[in-house]
Amino acid sequence: MSRDIWDPAAYARFADERSRPFFELMARVGADRPDYVVDAGCGSGELTVELARRWPEATVEGFDSSPAMIKQARELGARPGFEVADVTRWRPDRPVDVIVSNAVLQWVPTHRDVIEHWVEALSPGGWLAFQVPGNFDAPSHRLIRELCASPAWSDRLGDFDRGAPVGGPVDYLDLMVGFGCRADTWETTYTHVLRGENAVLDWISGTALRPVFDRLGPDEGGRFAAELAGPLAEAYPSREYGTPFPFRRIFVVAQN
Numbered sequence: 001m002s003r004d005i006w007d008p009a010a011y012a013r014f015a016d017e018r019s020r021p022f023f024e025l026m027a028r029v030g031a032d033r034p035d036y037v038v039d040a041g042c043g044s045g046e047l048t049v050e051l052a053r054r055w056p057e058a059t060v061e062g063f064d065s066s067p068a069m070i071k072q073a074r075e076l077g078a079r080p081g082f083e084v085a086d087v088t089r090w091r092p093d094r095p096v097d098v099i100v101s102n103a104v105l106q107w108v109p110t111h112r113d114v115i116e117h118w119v120e121a122l123s124p125g126g127w128l129a130f131q132v133p134g135n136f137d138a139p140s141h142r143l144i145r146e147l148c149a150s151p152a153w154s155d156r157l158g159d160f161d162r163g164a165p166v167g168g169p170v171d172y173l174d175l176m177v178g179f180g181c182r183a184d185t186w187e188t189t190y191t192h193v194l195r196g197e198n199a200v201l202d203w204i205s206g207t208a209l210r211p212v213f214d215r216l217g218p219d220e221g222g223r224f225a226a227e228l229a230g231p232l233a234e235a236y237p238s239r240e241y242g243t244p245f246p247f248r249r250i251f252v253v254a255q256n
């Protein structure tokens with residue numbers, strides 16, 4: 001991404017829901033004593049710290065293309081190390097034992113090429129683990145697309161259809177086996193229970209709506225969000241206990 005569209009505070013609001021898939025992903029990575037571990041697209045770094053905790057003797061590094069995220073991550077302390085870099089250009093200077101990428105590759109249209117580079121960067125027996133949302137057909141994304149294409153917004157957002165850039169578990173199984181890896185791929189649909197009046201809008205404001213806000217600026221971005229609130233509330237009816245929000249995610253763990 002050329003500009004920094006990320007807001008660490010907006011993203012942090014749902015830390016629990018977002019970290020659970022990370023732990024479920026990492027539970028399938030069997031690396032015992034890796035020497036070099038990289039978190040690609042580490043965001044604000046809290047989960048990179050979990051990697052450092054799991055493998056205290058390893059060199060653990062996180063990188064992200066967002067300077068705002070890396071600034072926040074560096075405040076966590078000296079270990080792990082963090083740097084600004086883009087997944088499409090990042091190349092390690094030595095073989096990596098574990099590459100982890102949680103909820104990043106859906107932003108990268110050329111991510112299949114990136115995955116190929118990562119497999120090449122692995123040490124013999126090294127692990128690659130990534131997780132991407134598979135919810136591009138969900139009502140939340142469909143409603144964003146419909147509003148972008150509506151007469152009120154199509155002049156500025158008409159070209160704004162990111163399609164479905166990620167594959168399903170079988171696509172990634174084919175891909176990883178094609179690269180010569182052993183692979184385990186699966187999907188899980190979580191039912192998150194979101195709180196607050198505009199719970200789903202708050203959720204997507206931290207991720208899927210970032211590029212829209214970036215393009216529109218704060219005033220018009222706010223207007224766009226306000227127009228989305230009604231249809232979202234209708235698509236995701238709230239209960240007394242909160243708003244159930246189904247969220248499908250795709251998991252890939254591969255060993256070189």
Ligand SMILES: C[S@@+](CC[C@H](N)C(=O)[O-])C[C@H]1O[C@@H](n2cnc3c(N)ncnc32)[C@H](O)[C@@H]1O
Pocket residue numbers: 001006018022040041042043044047063064065066069085086087088101102103104107108207
């Ligand atoms: C949904 S957040 C996930 C952050 C972290 N992995 C986590 O699980 O909390 C997506 C992250 O991907 C980063 N990102 C998006 N495109 C990227 C790219 N081309 N290169 C590196 N990082 C990228 C964003 O800056 C953002 O921090």
